[in-house]
Amino acid sequence: MAIYGLDIGGTKIETAIFDDDLNLVECWRVETPTLNYQTFLATIEKQISKADKISSHRSNVGIGMPGLINSQGQVLSANIPCATEQFIKRDLQSRLNRPVSIKNDTRLFALSEATGGAGASYQRVFGAIIGTGAAGGLCVDGCLEESSLGIAGEYGHLPLSAQLQQKYQLPILRCGCGLTGCVESYIAGPGIENLYLHFTGKAETAMFWGQQLKEGDLRANKILACYLDILGETFAALVKLQEPDVIVLGGGLSLVNEIVEHLPQAIEQHLFSGFKAPKVTSAKFGDSSGVRGAAILGKH
Ligand SMILES: [Zn+2]
Numbered sequence: 001m002a003i004y005g006l007d008i009g010g011t012k013i014e015t016a017i018f019d020d021d022l023n024l025v026e027c028w029r030v031e032t033p034t035l036n037y038q039t040f041l042a043t044i045e046k047q048i049s050k051a052d053k054i055s056s057h058r059s060n061v062g063i064g065m066p067g068l069i070n071s072q073g074q075v076l077s078a079n080i081p082c083a084t085e086q087f088i089k090r091d092l093q094s095r096l097n098r099p100v101s102i103k104n105d106t107r108l109f110a111l112s113e114a115t116g117g118a119g120a121s122y123q124r125v126f127g128a129i130i131g132t133g134a135a136g137g138l139c140v141d142g143c144l145e146e147s148s149l150g151i152a153g154e155y156g157h158l159p160l161s162a163q164l165q166q167k168y169q170l171p172i173l174r175c176g177c178g179l180t181g182c183v184e185s186y187i188a189g190p191g192i193e194n195l196y197l198h199f200t201g202k203a204e205t206a207m208f209w210g211q212q213l214k215e216g217d218l219r220a221n222k223i224l225a226c227y228l229d230i231l232g233e234t235f236a237a238l239v240k241l242q243e244p245d246v247i248v249l250g251g252g253l254s255l256v257n258e259i260v261e262h263l264p265q266a267i268e269q270h271l272f273s274g275f276k277a278p279k280v281t282s283a284k285f286g287d288s289s290g291v292r293g294a295a296i297l298g299k300h
Pocket of ligand 1: 177184
């Protein structure tokens with residue numbers, strides 16, 4: 001038996017074949033056609049034919065991609081314009097003649113970490129990506145929560161609180177989603193750059209900030225304190241709504257030890273006095289979580 005997982009990004013489509021125990025058998029990448037929907041579908045069809053040949057099997061297909069994907073499998077994605085408003089699930093099922101499941105890639109990150117990953121021994125697992133964007137998903141007893149609009153998990157688009165805006169005199173920024181003042185503008189990778197500019201007047205990358213942090217730079221630490229305050233308040237809101245037992249972090253900023261280490265304390269600053277934050281840990285599967293989560297989805 002084999003299971004297929006596809007991770008469709010704005011630049012690459014990664015296809016992976018797993019065995020029944022989720023061991024990776026083979027994976028490869030091709031460019032994502034982003035402008036023509038028929039070319040986009042044909043490219044996916046080609047990868048599935050290839051996977052059928054390699055595995056001598058016809059497996060179900062699980063797909064993860066950026067954007068909002070509703071329960072009908074209709075997509076809203078800024079990264080892949082040709083897919084926006086299309087019913088990808090329906091169109092692929094008729095081309096491929098087999099069941100196709102599709103979900104937002106950060107929700108599948110959560111599913112992957114809840115299934116044999118860093119969240120495996122917990123009942124309520126929130127997987128959170130802090131990278132180019134900030135989003136995730138909640139798994140209960142190893143299953144992703146289902147929602148009809150596909151919005152649940154978009155914690156990056158909660159608003160920055162007035163309290164923190166005033167405390168740090170932060171600029172109120174317009175978010176790529178169309179709203180204003182979303183926390184993503186401060187807590188994702190580009191958010192670090194916004195904070196850096198605010199505190200120092202200089203434009204630097206998140207990577208440069210990470211390096212300065214390692215060297216013990218004072219301003220980099222001041223930015224970290226503000227960053228943790230905002231991320232802590234955001235995850236405290238998540239705890240008040242969904243109370244995960246563990247928060248598993250993925251994405252580029254989850255590689256900054258100072259963030260993972262100090263986040264529980266930052267969450268507790270914004271929780272009721274005397275209450276403990278959930279456990280916070282880094283992802284087990286890192287970059288392979290996308291295809292792995294997609295395969296688990298396909299298997300179900
Ligand atoms: Zn937003």
